[in-house]
Amino acid sequence: MNTAAHETVDRLAAYYDDLIAYFAHHDLAPGNYLDDAALDIVYRIGTRGEYRGAEITLTPTAPTIRLNTHTRQLTSPRHARPVPAPIVQALDDALQGRLPQVAHH
Numbered sequence: 849m850n851t852a853a854h855e856t857v858d859r860l861a862a863y864y865d866d867l868i869a870y871f872a873h874h875d876l877a878p879g880n881y882l883d884d885a886a887l888d889i890v891y892r893i894g895t896r897g898e899y900r901g902a903e904i905t906l907t908p909t910a911p912t913i914r915l916n917t918h919t920r921q922l923t924s925p926r927h928a929r930p931v932p933a934p935i936v937q938a939l940d941d942a943l944q945g946r947l948p949q950v951a952h953h
Contacts, residue, residue: 853926856911860924863906863913864931867922871935878942891947892918899944917943 870881882889885906892900901918911924920936921928 856924857927859907859911860913860922860927860929864922864929867915867931867935871938876934876938878938882939882942882946889943891943893947899940899947901940902943904939915939 871877874881882904886904887908888905890903890905892902894900901916903918904915905912906915907913913922913924915922915931917936917940919928920931920933922931923929
């Protein structure tokens with residue numbers, strides 16, 4: 849593994865550790881995590897307007913770290929780590945509450 853790949857894995861591991869520590873400290877309450885950590889949120893919405901998950905961008909520069917609630921993975925280019933289901937569920941619940949109603953035409 850080259851130096852850039854090691855840095856990517858190390859960065860992903862650091863974000864994973866921070867994610868786990870945050871939710872352990874806050875009893876699975878997303879609280880300010882989305883406000884403090886999320887740089888961008890892309891919602892997955894079904895054709896009937898139902899929430900199907902989200903991809904949360906956590907880093908402003910490469911390698912980009914994202915948390916995908918649909919796949920339950922914390923990802924960077926070519927690397928991924930599974931996120932525990934209770935954390936994903938807590939994030940999904942909070943994200944659904946923030947989702948504006950989708951107009952049906």
